[in-house]
Amino acid sequence: MSTEHTKNGSLFTPFNIVAGIILAAGLVVTVMRFTMGLGSVTNLSDNNPWGIWIGFDLLCGVALAAGGYTTSAACYIFGFKRFHAAVRPAILTAFLGYALVVFALNYDVGRPWRLPYPIFYQQGTTSILFEVGLCVFIYLTVLFLEYLPAAFEWKGGFDKYRSILVKLTMVLTIFGVILSTLHQSSLGALYLIVPSKLHPLWYTPYLPVMFFMSSMFAGLSMVVFEGTLSHKYFHHKMDEDYNANYLDLQFAFAKGAAWIMAGYLAMKLLGLSMDNRWHYLFTGYGAWWLLEVVGFVVLPCYCYAVGYRDRNIGLVRLAAPWTVIGIMLNRFDVSLIAFNWQLPSAERYFPSLGEIIISLFVVTIGVLVFKFIVTRMPIFYAHPAYKDSSH
């Protein structure tokens, strides 16, 4: 990704070549998936109905897109107005994240053309998945509306609609927080129904609360991480306002993430205490649990805290991707690694090449669309014509 300035160079940059290969492979698998069925490209089985298309594409995708609601809530509700310039990149990342989650779901469900059924045709209101589906559907719409002003400013001539949307900012932000609270926690609540299948170290009645709390620091970390990357590759697109508050924002988010992670850790320990599951710590799964909790919650949390105290931006920027990996590890543990833990190893799931290709394919599409949008639309800078506007 080191060569972004393709306009005066060749199309065959290393980034474009890798992206091209992934897209081509993804298209081949796509054709196979939709002409020969799930069985032809996945390792899914009757005992393992959900693989990485749920564990990674859905669970990680939604958690890591939490930067949208955390940043907009911080700016518009909690009064961090000076982080205003960071809202647009966060909203765009979240919008693309959710759009891709829905896109990827089309691969995973057996009859994707029926995806609107649970919302418009026959509502299974007893299902946690119904809640997830409804909230994700509405929230995707909210994110689209929050993103739209940037597209309007780019195209021009939509000032009337743009100003309506800008006036709705507060309502949309509050909607975003409600819907995110509901579906982020519900993704954890999906697993409340399987106490016999999920390892006791991960199964706790607090699963919904833990998923929600971890989505908050996942979102904050993604904003810090995405900001660091964007600074490297899209620096020429950023305006003074963005750059002036950029360091402050990273420090503030580091502080916030450290506090929430500490609370999350307390929750994790409380979960063990409530059902007295400490003895499981001395098993193989216990070692894995400790790796997740100490290696990917305690340590990055400490890193964030020290980074904030010492004004050491390097530490903060190290903690951000570290936390992101920790979140992915947690979602993989709940959905795949600690799930079906009692089955013999021959019946356990491991993703197929086809599944991995589609997951990479989806991420690549996300990166390409992000790149397309930020190099054209006013994301990292305020549009000159709308500079004084509050959005």
Place this chain on the structure above:
Amino acid sequence: MKRRHFLGLMGAAGVSLTTGVTAKAASSADVAGLPNAGGVLFDASRCIGCRKCEAACNQVNELPKPAKPFDDLTVMDTARRTDAKSYTVVNKYVPKPGENPVFRKIQCNHCMEPACASACFVKAFKKSETGAVVYDASVCVGCRYCMVACPFNIPAYEYDKAFTPRVMKCTLCQPRLLEGKLPGCVEACPKEALQFGKRRELINIAWDRVSGNPDKYVQHVYGEHEMGGTSWLYIAPKPSFAALGMDEGLGTTSAPELTSGALAAVPAVAGIWPVLLTGIYAITKRKDKIAEEEKKAAVEAAIAKASADAEAKLAEELEKAEVAGKRRIEVEVKKALEAAAKEQEGGEDA
């Protein structure tokens, strides 16, 4: 947007989000009391592992022919589960090497409060009055959450179909029940290891048999309370149900109960968040306003103080100037007088 409009919108949003939950509370209460629900009692001590039930199931449900015929008993040397081509399988268990094997038939247990029905987001599963948990492929999206949710690992999926994949599982032969016939497997069993009847009567029969032979049977009827109770009931010879590969740790909480708490939190979140967030917003705004006012007041005070100081200084200066002026005048007058006196003196001299 006016505050009143905004609050109205939020209120409407809150109310609309709660409607789904009320519907839920009603549905789980409905299922619990199906007084005439049918069921099947399986007695593992009677099963001889002939696989006739498997063959009958395959036939009445018009499932594809298996790779090995049903009279091939070596199939049972490896543990199997239900799949898209077999709604029921019989597994062989040898409690201790050298002892006689024991067999267990596996199929959908037709839970009283089914996990699959509770988990399905299009209501494709339904507990019917016959006791059967039936599936409607015409609405199924294929999310497979039912398979995740099922504590008995029963539903299977047609992974090889690209356009019409279905979830596949035992129907308790619902079409046959409605015609007044027995389920295929029950009818085919040569040893009366399977017995169809009303669930509440079967529970009595099971307990009579178990408590009448305390040396032979485990003193438990599996399915009476597991996961809130199932239409299929099991009794087994000693030592345990676990020896038949059955999960003895499932507990008695039904699947809908496991998630009802989380669903009940929805209206709370939808109700409290808008209030809390607008509150926080109002507080932040007010803090800003107060800070602004304080700043303004401080500036005004500073200006007032500065002008007062300036006035005082001016007055002082003026006073000083006046004194200096007076003195200068005095000096001038003195000088003039002196000059006049000199002139006079000079005049007199001249």
